[in-house]
Amino acid sequence: MHPALSVIFLTTLIGVGQGMFLALFTGQSYAAAQFLPAQDSSGFYGAGSLIALTFLIAGLMSSFFHLGHPERAWRAAAMWRTSWLSREVIVLPLVMMFVFVYGVMHFMGWDTVIATTDTVVTFHASLLVGALGSLAVFTLFLCTAMIYAAIKFLQEWSNPLTVINYLLLGTASGFTLATAFSHAAAPDLLRFYGTWAIIITVAAFITRSASLIRNTRLKYKSTIQSAIGVRHNQIVQKSQGAMGGSYNTREYFHGKKAVFLQSIKWIFMVLVFALPILLLVAGMRNNNIMVLNAAFIVQFIGLLFERWLFFAQARHPQNIYYQTV
Amino acid sequence: MTQLALVIDLNVCVGCHACVTSCKEWNTSGPAGSMSDDNPYGMEPTGTFFNRVQTYEVGCFPNTETIHFPKSCLHCEDAPCVPVCPTGASYKRESDGIVLVDYDKCIGCKYCSWACPYGAREFDEHQKVMKKCTLCVDRIYDTNLPESERKPACVMACPTSARLFGDVHDPQSEVSVAIREQGGYALMPEWGTNPANHYLPRRKTRLHIHEDELVRADNPLKKEQRKPSGPVTEPTLDDSTSW
Ligand code: SF4
Ligand code: SF4
Ligand code: SF4
Numbered sequence: 001m002h003p004a005l006s007v008i009f010l011t012t013l014i015g016v017g018q019g020m021f022l023a024l025f026t027g028q029s030y031a032a033a034q035f036l037p038a039q040d041s042s043g044f045y046g047a048g049s050l051i052a053l054t055f056l057i058a059g060l061m062s063s064f065f066h067l068g069h070p071e072r073a074w075r076a077a078a079m080w081r082t083s084w085l086s087r088e089v090i091v092l093p094l095v096m097m098f099v100f101v102y103g104v105m106h107f108m109g110w111d112t113v114i115a116t117t118d119t120v121v122t123f124h125a126s127l128l129v130g131a132l133g134s135l136a137v138f139t140l141f142l143c144t145a146m147i148y149a150a151i152k153f154l155q156e157w158s159n160p161l162t163v164i165n166y167l168l169l170g171t172a173s174g175f176t177l178a179t180a181f182s183h184a185a186a187p188d189l190l191r192f193y194g195t196w197a198i199i200i201t202v203a204a205f206i207t208r209s210a211s212l213i214r215n216t217r218l219k220y221k222s223t224i225q226s227a228i229g230v231r232h233n234q235i236v237q238k239s240q241g242a243m244g245g246s247y248n249t250r251e252y253f254h255g256k257k258a259v260f261l262q263s264i265k266w267i268f269m270v271l272v273f274a275l276p277i278l279l280l281v282a283g284m285r286n287n288n289i290m291v292l293n294a295a296f297i298v299q300f301i302g303l304l305f306e307r308w309l310f311f312a313q314a315r316h317p318q319n320i321y322y323q324t325v
Numbered sequence: 326m327t328q329l330a331l332v333i334d335l336n337v338c339v340g341c342h343a344c345v346t347s348c349k350e351w352n353t354s355g356p357a358g359s360m361s362d363d364n365p366y367g368m369e370p371t372g373t374f375f376n377r378v379q380t381y382e383v384g385c386f387p388n389t390e391t392i393h394f395p396k397s398c399l400h401c402e403d404a405p406c407v408p409v410c411p412t413g414a415s416y417k418r419e420s421d422g423i424v425l426v427d428y429d430k431c432i433g434c435k436y437c438s439w440a441c442p443y444g445a446r447e448f449d450e451h452q453k454v455m456k457k458c459t460l461c462v463d464r465i466y467d468t469n470l471p472e473s474e475r476k477p478a479c480v481m482a483c484p485t486s487a488r489l490f491g492d493v494h495d496p497q498s499e500v501s502v503a504i505r506e507q508g509g510y511a512l513m514p515e516w517g518t519n520p521a522n523h524y525l526p527r528r529k530t531r532l533h534i535h536e537d538e539l540v541r542a543d544n545p546l547k548k549e550q551r552k553p554s555g556p557v558t559e560p561t562l563d564d565s566t567s568w
């Protein structure tokens with residue numbers, strides 16, 4: 001497939017926003033159970049939600065660039081019964097709403113205690129909103145990934161690994177951002193977030209590598225024989241019915257050499273996994289904000305490469321019909 | 326239930342592209358608006374088409390065969406492109422099984438074109454909506470046209486009658502009979518899309534001549550074992566007669 005910048009930015013940006021929100025909520029739940037020290041409501045959870053929301057909005061903005069008729073985008077909520085894209089269109093604003101409400105509750109201090117258990121655990125109302133928000137975040141990861149995983153003849157995508165990768169890669173970048181953010185806003189949580197960011201990044205490395213290995217071993221079900229229905233081992237296309245190219249040659253081909261794809265793979269392997277882990281460790285050791293910021297920026301740039309390859313690697317069966325001009 | 330469809334005979338198609346041009350002519354002049362082109366007379370002409378004719382060479386020289394292969398939307402019975410559309414702009418008509426796009430609802434997200442394994446949908450770069458073959462839905466029900474012309478433009482144009490049009494759910498229709506009797510098949514059956522359009526395979530017309538047919542086994546001359554003539558030793562009439 002031809003990787004579209006708008007979709008690359010959409011999926012990576014909302015991934016960061018979603019992961020950041022999960023990080024905030026995890027922090028607050030641990031604090032509620034007194035595993036972690038409680039944090040300043042507005043300075044940490046409030047401001048953190050604002051950052052998460054910014055990423056979500058930026059992702060939404062870039063998605064509009066993908067549409068031929070963005071002014072009709074509201075129509076896309078109609079077919080949620082059958083279309084994962086429609087489901088994503090519904091859940092994304094829902095996530096934004098939860099993040100917004102969660103942030104506002106912390107900023108304004110509208111956070112009544114709704115239950116306590118013998119002074120150990122304190123349930124704040126914001127915790128409930130955060131739990132619902134996290135549920136929405138997981139649903140959004142599922143919807144985004146299923147848009148791709150649901151197309152069964154795009155065999156590179158049609159696999160549970162697609163969902164797992166979207167979930168882990170998004171969460172990893174969110175936790176890395178949370179680590180950098182906590183340096184200033186909540187130094188007590190620096191190690192907590194940093195450790196989780198590394199663990200999730202390692203997990204994502206394992207599952208993304210698994211999908212890369214799977215892709216190299218794929219056996220494609222469609223062949224030129226099944227595409228035109230002629231049983232012969234020797235079939236060569238002589239013309240495709242258009243000399244100057246068509247939508248079919250623009251949308252489904254990345255137009256790059258195999259070497260290029262290989263190098264993108266190694267670039268993202270270093271930028272998404274190896275380098276951020278090193279930077280996170282170094283940043284935590286030296287307590288250096290610049291290094292932690294670099295960890296996030298490097299990982300995000302790496303994710304852009306990762307997403308590019310995710311699209312480019314998918315081989316659409318229609319390409320069989322477009323082998324020769 | 327009705328399922329309108331085309332049946333394309335690869336044994337007859339000569340690759341003249343008449344179906345391509347008549348399709349474009351009819352549909353670009355239709356009420357749904359033009360099918361836009363870029364550089365139509367320039368170096369890299371490109372544009373929106375519903376139907377394309379491709380050419381394949383089968384076999385190794387000198388035993389090769391050329392196959393012209395017209396390709397348009399197959400109006401799949403289990404169309405994977407329909408449920409993925411977030412707006413409902415893509416739909417399959419209950420009444421006749423035609424898969425259509427509502428150009429007023431389409432947001433141009435291109436998701437449906439990813440979900441068609443055949444690459445039958447083309448995005449119109451100027452109208453910014455997804456387009457595809459409509460089976461000339463604006464022709465086939467038009468009562469202003471004489472009955473014989475209520476067919477898709479490509480079917481009307483085909484000089485070799487390689488394209489048949491009809492209801493593939495009616496077992497007695499011309500298309501059903503052709504599929505049944507001449508080995509009609511579907512493209513990429515592996516994805517379970519159940520294409521309504523079918524293709525008729527190349528068929529070889531071979532003349533089988535048995536030796537018996539060249540040398541009659543029941544030749545009466547052979548039966549009586551009479552040889553035409555024996556060796557000549559005595560003078561014959563030819564020797565004594567001057568002509
Ligand atoms: S050929 Fe493609 S566009 Fe046409 S109905 Fe089938 S899947 Fe949909
Ligand atoms: S491009 Fe149009 S018809 Fe296709 S899925 Fe998107 S909205 Fe539906
Ligand atoms: S008009 Fe008929 S013969 Fe000509 S390319 Fe089309 S199907 Fe083939």
